[in-house]
Amino acid sequence: MTQQPAIRLDNLTVCYDRHPAVHHLSGAFPDGSLTAIVGPNGAGKSTLLKAIMGMLPTTTGRIDHVALTRADIAYLPQQAQIDRQFPITVLDVVLLGHWQRIGMLGAVTAALREQANAALAAVGLADFGRRLIHSLSAGQFQRVLFARMLLQEARLILLDEPFTAIDARTTADLLEVVQSWHAERRTVIAVLHDLEQVRAHFPETLLLARSGIAWGRTAEVLTPTNLHRARQIAEDWDDSALLLCAVQP
Template identity: 45%
Template sequence: MALELASTKGTTLARPVPAESPLAIRGLTVSYGQKPAVFSVDMTVRAGEMTAIIGPNGAGKSTLLKAALGIVAPLSGQVQVFGRPLAAQRARIAYVPQRASVDWDFPTRVIDVVMMGLYRELGLLGRVRKSHLARAEECLARVGMAEFADRQIGQLSGGQQQRVFLARALAQDADLYLLDEPFAGVDAATEKAIIAVLKSLRAEGRTVVAVHHDLATVTEYFDNVFLINTTKIAEGPVAEAFTAEALQATYGGRLATAQVDQLARALV
């Protein structure tokens, strides 16, 4: 257990950070064209906890996640996963992309999508065994979708689609889960189901990082926040970093003062 200094907005807090943070990002800059979407960002994710990435639209939340996963190439900076380069640790990361990123009319069933999570184990020519199917079904049951296994994915509601994506990630049996807006546009039942699964992942000692939109539920759902608007604004446990000032700095004029006050009161 090494001691590392994590600094947030002026205050330097000496907090123990495990030597092998599940996800450590240093000086990351990503740019589409000439305008950086993420500029010189440091991030240290704490193991076995849940962290929310928060910021306004276009603040670079998804980009940060995609750069951490090697989906977009950074201009500069390093990403380390459990203390080693990303390429060596692919098997330990599971990614849940935004629901809108795929075509749901694609000819595939729910169970087939979950089986994609077992891609690495199956290999190129390996046969699908009963044990594989059983595991995929188990993951579906975990998100409450067991009876939908044989449905075409286009017949699902938005919330159900999101749960299928989560089940696919569960099938990977990873140590670090990265989710891009898992609660965006889903029904209340789905939100409940997803947060229950994420908390059970945490209980198993796994690490969860999610891009999150709903400021009202941050305190209830997450242990840590990472506030970003192109650059990092604040990072740390909810109680310390999720403050009215930090939110004002993140959202600027876009967050009404009344909203900030309300949140600040809720935080007390």
């Protein structure tokens, strides 16, 4: 753990909907690391990613992006936020990955188009470019979003539940893409639910239950004791919420 950090968190507290969703979290994601964030529902996993993206303000503490700027970070939100009925072609969606090169008015050159087609081929969707996105399955659409991220050439990649409601075949293919990013020394942080998947593919893990329970090598983090503790803390939220409800008229 002597590596240069990509992102450093210092006593970070972030509120979501007027409740502290992440509190007093300190630590660092080492440069080039592949980290899974796991924890019970409402543990602040998505909130942490949004805070790193600058989409939510920090209440206390700070996030140090060290040497990264906005252009260096790619972010995959949960799929529900995207309008999948929108009349746009697969190729146009993938081309958005060039945003830092084309921006609002820049021309899409033949070379950029070629790269987009190559990215589509890399996620197993060669020849899908002309299709409209509403004709794709959830798994195919997730492949499209991964192709878009391939073009972003980001040094830090944030994935929020990338494999939820995605078929096994697609998950396996996209995990390979994640591994290739890791091999290229890019930093990847993914919010995940499937602990077996985390143990098999992610060397580092952050176990979160609003505050950090454990952070480090996956085998040392995902111990029965730690998981039990995270669950217990999550049950206490429910209890305290119930208590609050009971007190109020």
